[in-house]
Amino acid sequence: MSAEVIYGKDLAQQLRQEMKEEVAQLEEQGIHPKLVVVIVGEDPASKSYVKGKQRASENVGMNSDLLELPEDTTEEKLLNIINDLNEDSSVHGILVQLPLPKQIDEQKVIEAIDPAKDVDGFHPINVGKLMTGQDTFYPCTPFGILVMLQRANISIEGKHVVIIGRSNLVGKPVGQLLLNENATVTYCHSRTKNLREHTKQADILIVAAGKAQLITGEDISEGTVVIDVGVNRVDGKLTGDVDFESAAQKASHITPVPKGVGPMTITMLLHNTIKAAKWIHKK
Ligand code: GUN
Numbered sequence: 001m002s003a004e005v006i007y008g009k010d011l012a013q014q015l016r017q018e019m020k021e022e023v024a025q026l027e028e029q030g031i032h033p034k035l036v037v038v039i040v041g042e043d044p045a046s047k048s049y050v051k052g053k054q055r056a057s058e059n060v061g062m063n064s065d066l067l068e069l070p071e072d073t074t075e076e077k078l079l080n081i082i083n084d085l086n087e088d089s090s091v092h093g094i095l096v097q098l099p100l101p102k103q104i105d106e107q108k109v110i111e112a113i114d115p116a117k118d119v120d121g122f123h124p125i126n127v128g129k130l131m132t133g134q135d136t137f138y139p140c141t142p143f144g145i146l147v148m149l150q151r152a153n154i155s156i157e158g159k160h161v162v163i164i165g166r167s168n169l170v171g172k173p174v175g176q177l178l179l180n181e182n183a184t185v186t187y188c189h190s191r192t193k194n195l196r197e198h199t200k201q202a203d204i205l206i207v208a209a210g211k212a213q214l215i216t217g218e219d220i221s222e223g224t225v226v227i228d229v230g231v232n233r234v235d236g237k238l239t240g241d242v243d244f245e246s247a248a249q250k251a252s253h254i255t256p257v258p259k260g261v262g263p264m265t266i267t268m269l270l271h272n273t274i275k276a277a278k279w280i281h282k283k
Contacts, residue, residue, distance in 0.1 A: 003226070003251040006152050008144065012263035015147075016060050019270055023061040026277060033277035034063035035093040035119065035269070036085055040078065040104065041071040046097050053095070056266045062273060063090075075104045079112050086114040092280055093119035093273035098169070116279065119272035122168065130173060133180050137272045142174035144264030145206065145227055146181070152253060154204070154225055157182040162198050164188045164215070164241075165208035170229055174206055195219070207241040217246030226254040229261050 023033060035057045039050045050066060057064040067081065078096075085094050094117045100106050110118075115125040121137035129136035138146075149156060161183040165171035175185045188198050190209075199205055199219045207215050208229035220226060230241030240257030248254050255261055277283075 003248040003254040004152075005248070006148055006253050006255050007259050008148055008255060008261050008264040009259040011148060011151055012267040015267050016056065016270065019060045019274060022274060026274070026283070027061070029283070031277055031281050031283065032063050032090070033093075033274050034065070034091050035095065035273045036065045036067065036091050037095045037097065038067045038069065038078070038081065039097045040069045040073050041101050046099075050097050053266055053269060057270055057273065060270055062270065071101055073101070073104070075108065078104055078109060082109065082112045086117065091117065092276040093117055093269075095120055095269065117276055119269055119276055121173070121272070127173070130176050130180075137275065138177060138268070139169060139173045140268040140272065141170045141229060141261060141265045142177045143268040143271075144261060145174055145229070146177050147268065148227070148255070148261070148264055149204070149225070154253060156204070158184070159203040160184045160186065160201055161204045161206065162186045162188060162202035163206045163208065164195070164199070165210070165229070167208065170208040174208070178204075209241050211241055212239050213243050214241045215247065216243040217250050220247060220250050222250050223252045224250065226251045227261065228255050228257050230257060231262065
């Protein structure tokens with residue numbers, strides 16, 4: 001068996017085309033969706049991510065600002081900036097790129113963002129809404145995975161989803177989102193014993209561990225759907241957490257790295273910003 005490759009990049013392009021039309025319609029009604037991305041420090045990977053986010057928002061016709069703050073920015077200064085953005089009615093979405101330098105308490109920053117502008121879906125109020133099955137901003141990578149599965153016509157209800165990774169950004173929320181879609185969910189992580197016993201049981205395997213080559217064809221059963229969320233640099237080359245070649249021999253569907261989940265993350269950020277603009281203007 002050879003897997004069908006799900007290219008998030010192609011789907012992202014299609015969705016962004018639809019969003020472009022939606023943004024144009026909102027513009028006609030005098031609503032100009034605006035995203036502000038805040039980055040603190042000089043981390044090259046973070047810088048490249050935020051540039052991508054800003055470029056994508058401009059491509060769909062949204063307004064977008066990038067605030068680049070120095071590495072030694074104080075927590076107080078950042079909290080003041082967030083407060084100003086919360087109060088600025090022209091701003092619909094606020095994203096503070098993580099991780100933050102160590103002098104800044106990340107959780108404090110997340111909780112300072114107005115939940116109505118929290119397009120990352122990281123504020124505890126939005127996390128709680130996701131937990132209780134209410135409409136809210138869903139974190140972008142988990143949401144992108146859900147949309148990819150849906151658009152590839154992969155049914156979720158009753159399926160056994162096995163997730164490797166329990167981060168607040170990906171592992172935990174993707175499990176919750178798929179539980180809300182009636183999947184049976186197993187979380188695995190760095191302390192899980194006999195990982196392969198779990199991965200072999202998966203109908204849908206989501207790998208978000210941040211470890212290149214963690215999963216190979218040996219670890220999965222025939223017909224598994226494999227979603228690779230890993231972003232690792234090995235010898236200067238971008239690679240996921242899954243050994244694509246061997247896993248593709250057994251999987252029914254598989255996402256590549258690059259061109260897989262990554263472009264969907266940015267796309268869902270744009271979706272959330274449009275949603276924020278519509279909510280604020282009650283459209
Ligand atoms: N750093 C890595 N991924 C993300 C993300 O989705 N949002 C934010 N704010 N920071 C990140």
